[in-house]
Amino acid sequence: MNALALPLRWLASLEWRRGFLEWARTDGVTWVYIFKVLTAAFVTLWLAMRLELPQPRTAMITVFIVMQPQSGHVFAKSFYRVLGTLAGSAMMVALIAIFPQNTELFLPSLALWVGLCSAGAMRYRTFRAYGFVLAGYTAAMIGLPVLDQPQEAFMAAVWRVLEIGLGIFVSTLVSAAILPQSASAAMRNALYQRFGVFAGVVVEGLRGDSQRDRLESSNVRFIAEAVGLESLRSVTTFEDPHMRRRSGRLMRMNSEFMAITTRYNALHQLLERLRSRGPLQIVSAIEPGLRTLAELLDPYVGRALVDADALRLTLELAAYKEGLPAQVRALRSAYEDTAPSESDLLDFHTAYELLYRFVDDMHNYAETHASLAAHNHEREQWDEPYVAQTSWVVSAAAGVRAAAVLLLLGSYWLLSDWPSGGMMTLIATVTVGLSAASPNPKRMSFQMACGTLFGAFVGFFETFFVFPWIDGFPLLCLVLAPVLVLGAFLASRPTYAGYGLGLLVFFAIGSVPNNLTVYNPYTYINDYIGMVIGMLVCAAAGAIILPPNSRWLWSRLEQDLREQVLFAISGRLRGLGSGFESRTRDLLHQAYGLAVGQPLVQSRLLRWMFVVLEVGHAIIELRKEQAILPVHPSYAESQPWRQAIRVMGRALARLFLQPSASNHERALVAVEHAISRVQATDEPFARHFDTSALRRVQSYLHFIRTSLLDPRSPLAELGPLQGPPHAS
Amino acid sequence: MLREIAFHGLYMPTVTLMFLFAAGLAWGLDRFIASVDGYRFFWHPALLRLCLFLCLFGAMTLTVYR
Numbered sequence: 021m022n023a024l025a026l027p028l029r030w031l032a033s034l035e036w037r038r039g040f041l042e043w044a045r046t047d048g049v050t051w052v053y054i055f056k057v058l059t060a061a062f063v064t065l066w067l068a069m070r071l072e073l074p075q076p077r078t079a080m081i082t083v084f085i086v087m088q089p090q091s092g093h094v095f096a097k098s099f100y101r102v103l104g105t106l107a108g109s110a111m112m113v114a115l116i117a118i119f120p121q122n123t124e125l126f127l128p129s130l131a132l133w134v135g136l137c138s139a140g141a142m143r144y145r146t147f148r149a150y151g152f153v154l155a156g157y158t159a160a161m162i163g164l165p166v167l168d169q170p171q172e173a174f175m176a177a178v179w180r181v182l183e184i185g186l187g188i189f190v191s192t193l194v195s196a197a198i199l200p201q202s203a204s205a206a207m208r209n210a211l212y213q214r215f216g217v218f219a220g221v222v223v224e225g226l227r228g229d230s231q232r233d234r235l236e237s238s239n240v241r242f243i244a245e246a247v248g249l250e251s252l253r254s255v256t257t258f259e260d261p262h263m264r265r266r267s268g269r270l271m272r273m274n275s276e277f278m279a280i281t282t283r284y285n286a287l288h289q290l291l292e293r294l295r296s297r298g299p300l301q302i303v304s305a306i307e308p309g310l311r312t313l314a315e316l317l318d319p320y321v322g323r324a325l326v327d328a329d330a331l332r333l334t335l336e337l338a339a340y341k342e343g344l345p346a347q348v349r350a351l352r353s354a355y356e357d358t359a360p361s362e363s364d365l366l367d368f369h370t371a372y373e374l375l376y377r378f379v380d381d382m383h384n385y386a387e388t389h390a391s392l393a394a395h396n397h398e399r400e401q402w403d404e405p406y407v408a409q410t411s412w413v414v415s416a417a418a419g420v421r422a423a424a425v426l427l428l429l430g431s432y433w434l435l436s437d438w439p440s441g442g443m444m445t446l447i448a449t450v451t452v453g454l455s456a457a458s459p460n461p462k463r464m465s466f467q468m469a470c471g472t473l474f475g476a477f478v479g480f481f482e483t484f485f486v487f488p489w490i491d492g493f494p495l496l497c498l499v500l501a502p503v504l505v506l507g508a509f510l511a512s513r514p515t516y517a518g519y520g521l522g523l524l525v526f527f528a529i530g531s532v533p534n535n536l537t538v539y540n541p542y543t544y545i546n547d548y549i550g551m552v553i554g555m556l557v558c559a560a561a562g563a564i565i566l567p568p569n570s571r572w573l574w575s576r577l578e579q580d581l582r583e584q585v586l587f588a589i590s591g592r593l594r595g596l597g598s599g600f601e602s603r604t605r606d607l608l609h610q611a612y613g614l615a616v617g618q619p620l621v622q623s624r625l626l627r628w629m630f631v632v633l634e635v636g637h638a639i640i641e642l643r644k645e646q647a648i649l650p651v652h653p654s655y656a657e658s659q660p661w662r663q664a665i666r667v668m669g670r671a672l673a674r675l676f677l678q679p680s681a682s683n684h685e686r687a688l689v690a691v692e693h694a695i696s697r698v699q700a701t702d703e704p705f706a707r708h709f710d711t712s713a714l715r716r717v718q719s720y721l722h723f724i725r726t727s728l729l730d731p732r733s734p735l736a737e738l739g740p741l742q743g744p745p746h747a748s
Numbered sequence: 749m750l751r752e753i754a755f756h757g758l759y760m761p762t763v764t765l766m767f768l769f770a771a772g773l774a775w776g777l778d779r780f781i782a783s784v785d786g787y788r789f790f791w792h793p794a795l796l797r798l799c800l801f802l803c804l805f806g807a808m809t810l811t812v813y814r
Binding site for chain 1: 781785788797
């Protein structure tokens with residue numbers, strides 16, 4: 021019996037332990053986070069009361085706003101919060117000093133300042149946005165309550181900075197020292213998993229069994245990850261010295277990964293076209309080279325690429341790259357025996373040119389990944405930063421919305437003399453700021469209003485029925501804790517974040533006792549009514565004043581997306597590739613987020629992005645190729661082929677600025693003309709793609725041509741190509 | 749040492765200055781340890797950084813309030 025019981029007990033304990041570990045990985049993390057929020061909030065509250073700061077609740081609210089599950093985010097947010105608070109306070113003191121008696125001038129200038137800050141928050145969507153938000157609403161928070169007593173503005177600003185400083189200090193301390201969840205671990209995980217997923221997509225595509233919608237969804241995922249990893253990278257530099265030493269390499273990896281996805285999409289597009297159109301000979305001529313690559317990548321599919329794997333991948337890719345030219349020559353001579361047409365041969369060359377570049381890029385990526393193992397590495401030197409691109413219209417819309425809300429509610433307050441109008445204006449400013457950087461400000465404001473309403477009821481009950489009965493700080497913590505736990509729990513769930521934030525922040529604004537506790541139910545109820553009205557006005561403003569998720573904005577962003585081709589044609593060559601890739605992706609990511617719930621719009625945006633990336637990338641390659649040409653008469657600037665390429669650049673710019681059937685036609689003619697000019701030029705090197713610049717140029721031109729002709733691209737919808745060209 | 753320092757006519761606790769000074773010093777030390785990859789020897793780098801700062805700051809304030 022004993023022999024039987026022991027394994028059973030062991031099994032039971034195993035089951036339990038497995039269940040516990042499972043819980044610790046998922047819900048446990050949330051509970052640890054809630055526990056940390058409570059600890060930080062109560063420590064802050066106690067310190068603020070002990071230090072006799074006038075508004076301990078402000079310090080506590082800071083904790084709620086700054087606290088995030090991962091400590092890196094807390095550091096980044098705190099850093100920008102300090103900067104924003106200082107800027108906002110300085111601005112407020114200056115405004116009060118200039119317009120002490122003139123509310124007619126004071127309110128518009130405050131609205132202007134808040135508008136500028138909201139626009140800035142939309143412009144820089146990462147944690148820097150937070151500094152802008154803070155600079156905006158700290159000014160309002162300090163200025164509006166002391167509008168009647170301007171002489172108190174300076175001290176109010178000083179106290180506010182001290183309270184916020186205390187809140188930040190405690191929350192960074194708690195988040196870093198107690199059971200830390202580091203953002204760098206999350207980042208490393210995302211980074212390692214990403215290549216496994218990508219390898220799966222590539223192997224599928226090379227074997228010819230990929231689905232269009234799957235490819236699109238994985239591309240959307242890669243784009244979101246590219247944007248997310250960049251913001252994570254900027255966060256981890258605050259958190260982890262280990263990651264800070266690798267910051268340049270991480271940036272480089274992100275940029276190289278974007279390059280390989282673009283390259284792969286180009287290759288995939290060409291292969292798809294060949295496979296669907298035939299002839300079969302060309303497919304069977306290209307296939308062997310693809311198969312070897314698919315075999316090479318197969319072991320990495322779906323696995324996290326750890327440093328040792330990356331090293332192995334580097335070596336394997338280097339060997340593959342070395343053998344590729346010989347392989348291509350053998351395949352080509354076999355292919356030439358089947359007497360292919362000129363354009364089929366061009367397809368063959370283009371496919372292998374793209375494959376070679378793809379392998380080369382992937383090799384670079386793997387090398388950078390492998391270099392992460394070293395503490396110092398020369399690959400750290402990287403001067404092609406990630407460039408974010410925000411349409412100025414979008415940020416201007418956010419600014420106008422914020423300024424309008426403040427102006428409207430502020431005027432109402434001043435005209436009606438409603439005692440709680442100040443609170444209403446103030447809360448509206450805070451809400452507009454907090455929701456400015458969210459893709460759907462209307463929903464965010466509305467959720468916050470609901471959270472506030474709930475907080476008001478709970479707060480009323482606590483303030484007037486519970487607080488009079490309790491005595492001492494521990495009991496206060498005990499009665500506050502249930503509300504805070506609920507709020508922190510909601511805030512940690514992305515779909516309910518607005519409710520949680522509203523509950524935490526606005527419960528604390530109204531109901532956490534200040535150092536001089538005031539027992540006044542009328543003001544209390546009035547203030548909460550003001551708060552909820554302010555938030556509902558924000559929600560209405562988000563829906564009415566230039567709503568970000570509407571048609572005009574998508575078409576604007578689509579235009580911006582197309583203009584990236586212009587950037588590829590005319591931008592400065594240094595760092596152009598990385599800048600182009602990241603700007604295009606950033607724009608798409610934004611537009612995609614704004615168009616959520618509109619699959620048609622999303623897929624249209626995505627297809628535009630594919631065309632823009634393919635054509636833009638080829639143009640950049642062409643420009644790079646021309647920049648490093650050897651000195652020889654056949655490569656001179658005045659050669660017809662170079663002139664033809666310049667003409668083509670202008671035609672493409674016109675096409676992407678004003679897509680129309682006639683511009684499409686003209687661009688195609690220009691590309692074909694450039695191809696024939698290149699073909700007609702002699703050069704002093706053998707026509708292999710590793711030695712001949714003209715062959716590579718021809719491949720890229722041919723690739724641009726295939727992109728323009730792609731039946732799935734939005735360009736194909738412009739109209740029939742056979743129509744007579746007419747003046748536009 | 750004096751407990752308050754006059755700064756342009758404004759009395760400031762010496763401890764505040766020391767806080768800033770200790771923060772700067774801890775930051776420099778942190779950079780140095782990071783540059784030689786010293787943090788790999790420690791279980792909880794964030795706690796180490798915090799304690800380092802507390803030790804520096806505590807040692808400085810002892811000279812004022814003892």
